[in-house]
Each structure stands twice: as C-alpha cells, then as structure tokens.
Amino acid sequence: MNKRMVLILKHLLAVDDPVQSEHLAKLIQVTSRTIRSDIKELGEFLSKHGASIEPVRSRGYELKITNDRSFRTLLEQLFLSNEPHDPHSPDYRKLYLIRRLLLADNYVKLEDLADELYISKSTIQNDFKEVKLMLQTYGIAVDKRPNYGVRLSGDEVRMRFCMSEFIMNHSEKKQDEGLTSGSRIIHSEEMTLIRGVILEQIQNYGVMLSDVAFSNLTIHIAIACKRIREGNQVAMLSEDVKNFRDAEEFQAAQHIVGLIEKELQLTFPENEVAYIAMHLSGNKWFSGIEGQQAQDIGPERLLERRIYELGKEMLTEIDHDLNLNISLDSELLIGICLHLKPALNRVKYGMNIRNPMLDHIKTNYPLAFQAGVIGAKLLESKLNVNIPEAEMGYLAIHIGAAMERQHLNTRAKRCIVVCTSGVGSARLLHYKLKSKFGNRLEVAGTTEYYKLPHVPLHNIDFVVSTVPIPEKLSVPVVVVQTLLGGGDMDHIENLLAGERKYIFNYIREDLVFLRQNFRTKEEVISFLGKKMHASMLIRSSEGFIGLVLERENAAPTAYGNLVAIPHPIIPQSRCTVWAICTLKQPIDWAGKPVQFICLLSIDKNGDEPPSIMYKHLIEIVDHPEIVQQLLKCETYEEFARIILKHNLY
Known part of the structure; x- marks a missing residue:
C-alpha cells in the first residue's frame, strides 16, 4: 500500500456515506483518475484482509467490512504504529535517517547512508532538507563537516526527547527494522x-x-x-x-x-x-484523593493556591467568551487544576507530549476545543509561555466532559397535554409520550382546551395539543395527532433538544459567496471580515480579522473534508452568523486542502445556544456528499435548497 491508499482508507473509514472520487482527489491533491486507479489496487489488497471497496451508483465509493477480526488486525498494523510501511517512500527514508543519526556515536557520511537505503546521493540530499526541518522543531541541528559527514547536535534534554519521539515510541519490532543490530536503546x-x-x-x-x-x-x-x-x-x-x-x-x-x-x-x-x-x-x-472525596474537601483547600487561582480565572474567561456556564463546576475546576500543574511543568521544561486524539477533538468537539484555546491563551498571557496545540486538546477533553455532564444533569422537560376528544384519548397520548421519551419528558397533566387559561404554565416548558391554540401562550405549543405520527415526534424531539425552528438562523444571503478565486486563507479571512463589517455586524474589520488570524496561529481551524471554520478568538459580532465562501479550487490551509470556508462569529452577548449551532456545523463537516454538492452551487438559491434538502436545520 502506498501513502495515497492509506489516506483513501482513512477517509473512507471516517464517513458513513459513499465518497466520490472527485472529493477524494481534492482531499489528497491528485487527479480523479489517480484516485480510481488507487481504489482498484486498494480494493484488491483489502479483499485479502476482510474488507472491500464497493462502487455506489452516482454516489461514489463505500467501504464494506466482510471479516471484522481480519480487518481490525490490518488497521492495527497500519495505524496504531503510526509508521511508514513502504521502504521506498520518502517518509520511510526520513524516519530512517533521523533514527540512524540519533543512534550514531560520531559523524556519518551521506554516501554511506545512500548505500544503506539503496538510493542516490542526490535523493539523500533532498531528504535531508526535510529531516533538518523536522529536527529543528525539537531544537536539534544537523552539523556538517567536510570529509567526515553529518551528525546531530543540541541540548541533551532535547536530544533525549527526540529519541523518545522517533525511536522509543514504536514497537520493538518496528524499532529495529532497517537499522543496525546495535540500534536497540536498551535490552x-x-x-x-x-x-x-x-x-x-x-x-x-x-x-x-x-x-x-x-x-x-x-x-x-x-x-x-x-x-x-x-x-x-x-x-x-x-x-x-x-x-x-x-x-x-x-x-x-x-x-x-x-x-x-x-x-x-x-x-x-x-x-x-x-x-x-x-x-x-x-x-x-495527588496522594490517592480523587472523585467525590476531593470535591468534599473543596478545591481551594486541596490545590496549590497559584494553580487554583489560574484554574478559576481560566474557567471565568471561557464563560465570559463562550457563555458555557462552567465556571462554578467544582469537578471541572479540580480536573483542570490537576491537569495544569503537570502541563505547566511540561511546557516549562520543553517536554514533548503527543495527543493522538487532537484531530478527533477538533472535528467532533469544536466548541470544547475553542474553550481549550481560550484557556491556553490566558495561560500564555499570564505566564509568558507558549502552550502547544496538544495541550489545548487535553484542556478541551476536561471541558467537553463538563459540557456532557451538564446535559446529563439537565432536568427533564415538562409539558402539559391538551386533548378535546375525551379522557381516554388524553391518557393514550400521555402514555405514548412517556413510552417514547422516557425520563427526558415529564407529562405534568392533561386538560381540556376550555380549561387551559386557568392552568398555571410557569413551570411548564411546552404544551402538546391535539387542536390548534389561537391564543398566544407564554410557552411553545406543539400541535399533534392523538396517535402521534412521525412528524409529531420530530417536533417534540426538537423542543426537548432545545432546537430552534428550521429557519436560516445563521446564514444570510448577503454573506454567502460562491465559487471564489482566493489563493490563501489570509485572503479569504480578510474578504469575509470586510463583508461582515459592511453588513454592520462588527465594529471594526481590522480588529476582527486580527482576532481570527490570532485564533488561526493558536490552532488552525481546517477540520478535514475540505472544510475550514475560522473564527475570532473571542466573540465579536452583534449576533451569531456564518459568513460562507466556497472556492473553485482547494487552497492550502495549514497543511490541509480547503474549499469550503465558514467564518463563524458568535454573538458577543452570549444570547445564542453555541452547542446547537456547532452541532449544525459538524453535520456539514461530517458529510463529504453534502460538501461536494455545496461546492458546485453557483447561486444562493441552489445553496439554500441543498441545506433544506438535507435538513441541516
């Protein structure tokens, strides 16, 4: 399997629907013809490992698993080791060269390295350009000496971190593969x-x-x-x-x-x-104190004062910017503070840390990740340090857990049933609601329509009625059939989830720009920022654009699937809005191809429910078929029709 085939397999694994070759070609930056050729070869390979790639008429290609155990074994070999497998690939050679030099006691000649890899000296010189850049991120330099060769130099602590990353964090089998017999770090x-x-x-x-x-x-x-x-x-x-x-x-x-x-x-x-x-x-x-015992003691007594104050300030800042209501969550505060002490030590001493969940967090929990970015920026300003993206991701995990905990702790919604066809029908509707929605919905009682004006609604979330109610009530009304059809269930489900009506709450026709010709992310962000200013949604385009670019510098917002969702590091606009731009051709966005850009600006007053809004965005990110359809749109009417067709709202 070559590198393209591995990428194709990753993309097919990440989606539930068929993917068109055109979409895969844009993601991998090759032609559709190359993709079709690779898919044919990949399919033949997968057929021996419990899977196949099936064409779906007019929709693309779909991964089918025929032998779960065999396919899982293949995935472990391909992905869990995170190793390049093709000895002829540049990635394999670069990893080989870094390991070889890390383990060398003295200078090594390029000619010898070329012979070991069975390649030309010019190829090894080209590979070394990439190797130098990779090692620079660890503070390691490549020293050259005429007639002697090359060797690595750098601070001993950083040299050890580099050895940990490129040698020890792989299986013993992979560690020795292709290297000399004396390459093992320790018996x-x-x-x-x-x-x-x-x-x-x-x-x-x-x-x-x-x-x-x-x-x-x-x-x-x-x-x-x-x-x-x-x-x-x-x-x-x-x-x-x-x-x-x-x-x-x-x-x-x-x-x-x-x-x-x-x-x-x-x-x-x-x-x-x-x-x-x-x-x-x-x-x-932590001396074995955790869970409820830790909460009973209280975080202010349990934690170092400096860390406790930092944690509190971080959660307050996140609440101020995103209105998540997490600043009073003592369990989250303890978790964040316990994480902060070792995290700040890692940052202080330049200790490398990997976060294998980072891409998953950014894609599936963007609101929690944004909170992690805000928290990290506060630490940077307070402590004059640089918080890496991996640490932002770990902060996001704690915050995401708190957000999920909020959902679990949310009380059941309460409704009252209005039915005009007798007690029996009212009871039938009552029990059907309980059967369908369980503990999520409490039916407070039933009433006839004429009695409704005398029923107190101060502790009721909505009314379920079998007849239209012309009077304006203080709570929403859902009109249903007595037997509750599928559409009725959907309407109630939306109320339970806190969904708004299916209207374009965030999309405005004057902020949708299709099939543009921009070449860089900076051009796109600047264009959309100026358009938002022209629509009187933000006070200053320069300040807004600067905050969006600051967020990009902290952690790029390209989420895969040709989608990027840039946004300012703190909310700026008068309402929550999406400024959308599609491109004729993908552009490079921090190493990922992007063709669909949604510049997101959240209401600075915190009046919008961001979790619901992010849910809508994720629906686009997760569906290559929808993205491809939106990219082909040439008019706003086409764009709106696709959004409505796929029921994204």
Missing part, C-alpha cells in the same frame, strides 16, 4: 527491570499515572541509562535542581535511581536525578 531485560522499579515506587508514593504516562517515564529513564553509559549527561540549571531537591518528586526519583544503580551498575549524577524528577512532575501527584 528487554533492563526495560522489564526499569518498569518494575517505577511501578513499585509510584505505588509507594500514590502517584496517578495513565498507561501512556507510565510508558513515557519508562522510556525516558531507559534513554537516560543509555546516554549515561555513553558519557552524555543532562546539564540542568542549579536553580532548577534546587527547586526539585525538596519536592516529593525528587525523593521518588532518588528511590528509583538507587534501585536502578544497584541493579545496572550505573551512577546517576544529581542532575540526572533532577531530570527524572522533572518527568515525574509532568504527571499527577
């Missing part, structure tokens, strides 16, 4: 010993570690053992060592080091002990 017996020592000590100290955190700590100590043997030691500032020396993490690190020194005949200098303590400080230390 499996020593890894087992290190794991056992760490496990014993974190249990003694009551440290809360996830499986990923436990694995990372094991990896970093294993790398430390290798580097100390080779004479490479971390050089921490004396102030940092002093800060750690009195910490509980330092005591745990000393115990871990003492046991490892005894078993492996190694000597760890104090700087190395502080280095391990630094990794321990990147995880949660």
Whole structure:
C-alpha cells in the first residue's frame, strides 16, 4: 500500500456515506483518475484482509467490512504504529535517517547512508532538507563537516526527547527494522527491570499515572541509562535542581535511581536525578484523593493556591467568551487544576507530549476545543509561555466532559397535554409520550382546551395539543395527532433538544459567496471580515480579522473534508452568523486542502445556544456528499435548497 491508499482508507473509514472520487482527489491533491486507479489496487489488497471497496451508483465509493477480526488486525498494523510501511517512500527514508543519526556515536557520511537505503546521493540530499526541518522543531541541528559527514547536535534534554519521539515510541519490532543490530536503546531485560522499579515506587508514593504516562517515564529513564553509559549527561540549571531537591518528586526519583544503580551498575549524577524528577512532575501527584472525596474537601483547600487561582480565572474567561456556564463546576475546576500543574511543568521544561486524539477533538468537539484555546491563551498571557496545540486538546477533553455532564444533569422537560376528544384519548397520548421519551419528558397533566387559561404554565416548558391554540401562550405549543405520527415526534424531539425552528438562523444571503478565486486563507479571512463589517455586524474589520488570524496561529481551524471554520478568538459580532465562501479550487490551509470556508462569529452577548449551532456545523463537516454538492452551487438559491434538502436545520 502506498501513502495515497492509506489516506483513501482513512477517509473512507471516517464517513458513513459513499465518497466520490472527485472529493477524494481534492482531499489528497491528485487527479480523479489517480484516485480510481488507487481504489482498484486498494480494493484488491483489502479483499485479502476482510474488507472491500464497493462502487455506489452516482454516489461514489463505500467501504464494506466482510471479516471484522481480519480487518481490525490490518488497521492495527497500519495505524496504531503510526509508521511508514513502504521502504521506498520518502517518509520511510526520513524516519530512517533521523533514527540512524540519533543512534550514531560520531559523524556519518551521506554516501554511506545512500548505500544503506539503496538510493542516490542526490535523493539523500533532498531528504535531508526535510529531516533538518523536522529536527529543528525539537531544537536539534544537523552539523556538517567536510570529509567526515553529518551528525546531530543540541541540548541533551532535547536530544533525549527526540529519541523518545522517533525511536522509543514504536514497537520493538518496528524499532529495529532497517537499522543496525546495535540500534536497540536498551535490552528487554533492563526495560522489564526499569518498569518494575517505577511501578513499585509510584505505588509507594500514590502517584496517578495513565498507561501512556507510565510508558513515557519508562522510556525516558531507559534513554537516560543509555546516554549515561555513553558519557552524555543532562546539564540542568542549579536553580532548577534546587527547586526539585525538596519536592516529593525528587525523593521518588532518588528511590528509583538507587534501585536502578544497584541493579545496572550505573551512577546517576544529581542532575540526572533532577531530570527524572522533572518527568515525574509532568504527571499527577495527588496522594490517592480523587472523585467525590476531593470535591468534599473543596478545591481551594486541596490545590496549590497559584494553580487554583489560574484554574478559576481560566474557567471565568471561557464563560465570559463562550457563555458555557462552567465556571462554578467544582469537578471541572479540580480536573483542570490537576491537569495544569503537570502541563505547566511540561511546557516549562520543553517536554514533548503527543495527543493522538487532537484531530478527533477538533472535528467532533469544536466548541470544547475553542474553550481549550481560550484557556491556553490566558495561560500564555499570564505566564509568558507558549502552550502547544496538544495541550489545548487535553484542556478541551476536561471541558467537553463538563459540557456532557451538564446535559446529563439537565432536568427533564415538562409539558402539559391538551386533548378535546375525551379522557381516554388524553391518557393514550400521555402514555405514548412517556413510552417514547422516557425520563427526558415529564407529562405534568392533561386538560381540556376550555380549561387551559386557568392552568398555571410557569413551570411548564411546552404544551402538546391535539387542536390548534389561537391564543398566544407564554410557552411553545406543539400541535399533534392523538396517535402521534412521525412528524409529531420530530417536533417534540426538537423542543426537548432545545432546537430552534428550521429557519436560516445563521446564514444570510448577503454573506454567502460562491465559487471564489482566493489563493490563501489570509485572503479569504480578510474578504469575509470586510463583508461582515459592511453588513454592520462588527465594529471594526481590522480588529476582527486580527482576532481570527490570532485564533488561526493558536490552532488552525481546517477540520478535514475540505472544510475550514475560522473564527475570532473571542466573540465579536452583534449576533451569531456564518459568513460562507466556497472556492473553485482547494487552497492550502495549514497543511490541509480547503474549499469550503465558514467564518463563524458568535454573538458577543452570549444570547445564542453555541452547542446547537456547532452541532449544525459538524453535520456539514461530517458529510463529504453534502460538501461536494455545496461546492458546485453557483447561486444562493441552489445553496439554500441543498441545506433544506438535507435538513441541516
């Protein structure tokens, strides 16, 4: 399988509906003919692994799974290792070169590397351009010396983080593949010993570690053992060592080091002990107090004052900007603060952290991710640090959980039934409502129409009536048949979900621009910002555009499926509105092709229900077929017809 086929499989896995070759071609940036050829070859390959790709007339291609176990095994091999599989691919060569240089004790000649990979020197020189850029993000440089070759140079701590990323965070099988026999960082017996020592000590100290955190700590100590043997030691500032020396993490690190020194005949200098303590400080230390016990004690007594104040201020800022009503959620505050301490330590010491859920969070929980961005920007302004996108994603997970908890804690909606055809019919309607909607709906009672003016409605959410009610009531009225047809159920479901009527609440004809010719995201954002200003929705186009670009710099808003949803980092407009622009050709948007842009501006007064609005947006993001239809529209009437046809509102 080549890289394009893997991407095609990923896109087919991500959707429930058939996908047209034209859409896949735009996503992968090749021709439709190439896509059709790849799909044919991919289908032949998948047929041996429990799946097939079936054409669907006039709709595209669809993935069919015929043997679940076999197909899952294939997915694990393809995606869980996150490894390039084709030895002839540039990605494979770049990974090989980085690993090879990280493990080299001295200079390595390009000619030797070219021979090892069976490629030309010119090819290896081209690959090295990409390798340099990849290593620069870790603070690692490639040094060249005439007649000697190349080698890596950089701070020892950053070198170890790089080794962790490119060597140790892969399976042992993949780790050794294609490299020399001496490439293994540490023998499996020593890894087992290190794991056992760490496990014993974190249990003694009551440290809360996830499986990923436990694995990372094991990896970093294993790398430390290798580097100390080779004479490479971390050089921490004396102030940092002093800060750690009195910490509980330092005591745990000393115990871990003492046991490892005894078993492996190694000597760890104090700087190395502080280095391990630094990794321990990147995880949660909470003395086993959690859940309801933590809430009973109270976050202000349980948490460090500085972290507690930061957490409170962060949630207040998010509420101010997005009106999520989460600032008084004590469970969320505890969770955020417990996350902040290790997260800020990771940021302070430049510790790399991966977030495998990041793309999923951005696509499926955009409101929670936006809250994470706002929280991260507050931390940056307060602490003068740079919060990476991965950390924003982890903040979003905590906030998303709080938002889901709000839904669970929301009381059942209350209705009253108005029926003119007798007690029996009223009772039938009562029980049918209870049967259909269960605990989500409380039927407060039934009444005849003539008695309705005397029924108090102050604690009623809506009225269900079998006859039209001409009088204007203080709550919504749903007119239904006694036997409740499908359409009746949908209307009630919308009220329970808090949905508004199916009208264009957010789309305005004067802010829909189809089949444009822009070449960059900056051009699109500037154009739409000026149009919003011309529509008198925002006070200043320059300020608005600046805030949208600031949000893009914090975390790009291209969500895949050719869609980008840029928005200002804080709400600016007088009402919630979508300014929409489609393009004749996709443009590059932070590494992803984008052709459908929805510049989203939320009501700065917080009057709109953002969760519902984001739900509507996600429906577009998740449906390639709808996106393709909208991209072909040349008039607003066509655009509106497709929105209504697919019942997005």
